[in-house]
Amino acid sequence: MGKPPNLYAFQSTDELAPSLRAYVLDAQNTAIDRHNVFRVGLSGGSLPKVLAKALLEQTNGDGKVHFDKWEIFFADERAVPLDHEDSNYRLVKEEIVDKIPAGQGKPTVYPIDVKYLDDVQEMADQYEQTLVSVFAARDSVKLPMFDLLLLGCGPDGHTCSLFPGSPLLREVDAWVLPISDSPKPPPKRITLSLPVASHGIKIGFVATGGGKKDIMKQIFDTEEGRQLPCGLINTFAQDRVSWFVDYPAIEGVSFPARRGSL
């Protein structure tokens, strides 16, 4: 039995943002020291807005975001054009990339190849090749290891586009998987596989709002919850996982949370 994940709880997203910033900057600085680049995998959904607050609104004089060293990948993506309202790329671009002040440098962003919107298997294979060219060609690794994965948690316990009960959760070889019948629209997506999503050097979940409290209770306090996609990442990655939540999201959760700043 290893060490449990870290659960950090804050009164509000305004209070959560400075600690999320400190956590991201720590991962960034370690990565830049190690290989002069920061490779981060991002979820869509509610995450980019909170991350924007952490990176762009909180400055606090406590370290610099070196956006020019960032390589941004998508933990999951919907098979839609890049300017579509459902696109995770669009969300990250509009919430974060477009708002980076001039002079701070811009990240390198790796979107899906929209040539394959009608063929999610091909899209997943192509995105996997992108990861191979960035991670494995340099290091010849079995699994790509992101410096940081920042993930969301859906109200059903899904993360990336790995949904509860999906046969995709049993995948052990592929790095990126296609979905053509997602229970949450839009149906066609690609997602990092569970082994890759569990393999980050650091894995940060952000879950806020009372709409998440039932699933948080399941994930942290019950055996069935530990079998949900978010629970499986907790089990596999243990204390490499840190959750950043607000008080409404953990109302009624028994698992011990550390309250206040990191």
Ligand SMILES: O=C1O[C@H](COP(=O)(O)O)[C@@H](O)[C@H](O)[C@H]1O
């Ligand atoms: O469909 C998705 O949902 C999850 C969770 O979204 P949230 O709005 O509840 O935070 C998200 O992490 C994922 O990237 C997205 O494609």
